[in-house]
Amino acid sequence: MLKYLKQSIILTVITILMFGFGFPLLIWGIGQLMPNKSEGSPIIENGKVLGFENIGQSFTDDKYFWGRPSAVGYNAAGSGGSNLGPTNPDYLATVQGRIDTFMMKNPGIRKEDIPSDLVTASGSGIDPNISLQAANIQIPRISSVRKIPQAKLRELVEQFTEKPLLGFFGIEKINVLKLNIALDKLK
Numbered sequence: 001m002l003k004y005l006k007q008s009i010i011l012t013v014i015t016i017l018m019f020g021f022g023f024p025l026l027i028w029g030i031g032q033l034m035p036n037k038s039e040g041s042p043i044i045e046n047g048k049v050l051g052f053e054n055i056g057q058s059f060t061d062d063k064y065f066w067g068r069p070s071a072v073g074y075n076a077a078g079s080g081g082s083n084l085g086p087t088n089p090d091y092l093a094t095v096q097g098r099i100d101t102f103m104m105k106n107p108g109i110r111k112e113d114i115p116s117d118l119v120t121a122s123g124s125g126i127d128p129n130i131s132l133q134a135a136n137i138q139i140p141r142i143s144s145v146r147k148i149p150q151a152k153l154r155e156l157v158e159q160f161t162e163k164p165l166l167g168f169f170g171i172e173k174i175n176v177l178k179l180n181i182a183l184d185k186l187k
Contacts, residue, residue, distance in 0.1 A: 043177060051177045052076075056128040059180060062105055063145045065130070065138050067176035068117050069098055072125035079124045095119050106141045113137065129173040132161055148186055156182055 041053035051057050055076045056067050071082040084091035098119040103109055115134040117127075135157045143150045160179045164170040 043181065045181065050181060052128075053175060053177070054126075054128055056126045057177055059176060062141055064180045064183065065135055065142065065174075065176055066102075066118065068127045068130055068134075069119065069121045070125045070127075071121040074126055076126050079126045081123045081125060082121060106138065108140070109137060128175050128177060129162075130176055132157070132172045132174065135161075135174050135179065142183070146183075146186075152186065153183075156186065 042049045043051050043053055056070060056074055058070070058074050059066050072078050072080055082091065082094075084094075086092075099111055099114060102114055102118060103111065115131050115137065117131050118134045118137075121127075136154070139150050139153045139157070142148070143153055157174060157179065160174050160182060162173050162175070164172065
């Protein structure tokens with residue numbers, strides 16, 4: 001019995017050292033080899049961190065492009081989806097509320113023209129990107145509020161459109177934070 005207890009203690013100590021210290025240090029070391037040293041790709045302007053390239057933020061002011069809704073309040077520490085199915089009444093009410101808000105702030109837009117990424121949260125809840133369609137549908141609102149010609153806003157959207165990986169993996173997407181930072185710089 002004492003022999004098995006000693007083996008169990010040794011195995012426990014080895015496991016704690018390997019998975020409690022060794023593995024995290026290995027992952028940290030690999031992260032240090034990455035371009036941003038696994039610091040989350042901060043976007044820094046004038047020495048101030050404005051946000052992170054890979055973490056969505058809430059933009060609700062009419063003068064900005066709105067990003068994808070978040071099921072976790074854009075909290076990267078607790079990322080995740082709502083886990084509500086497409087027939088769940090609470091989920092449907094939430095999506096309908098987002099549709100109603102979008103239509104109220106963007107007059108003249110038909111419900112069926114609203115891209116799904118503007119009214120549904122991503123699986124992570126912190127998606128920083130929207131589709132090209134989602135950006136373009138917001139141009140009239142932003143143009144009206146900021147008094148910037150729509151053509152100039154279309155050029156800005158095109159400038160910040162990221163093409164699919166290797167030309168066919170994924171969709172065209174736009175990082176909302178980067179786009180809104182550039183939008184603030186437009187005259």
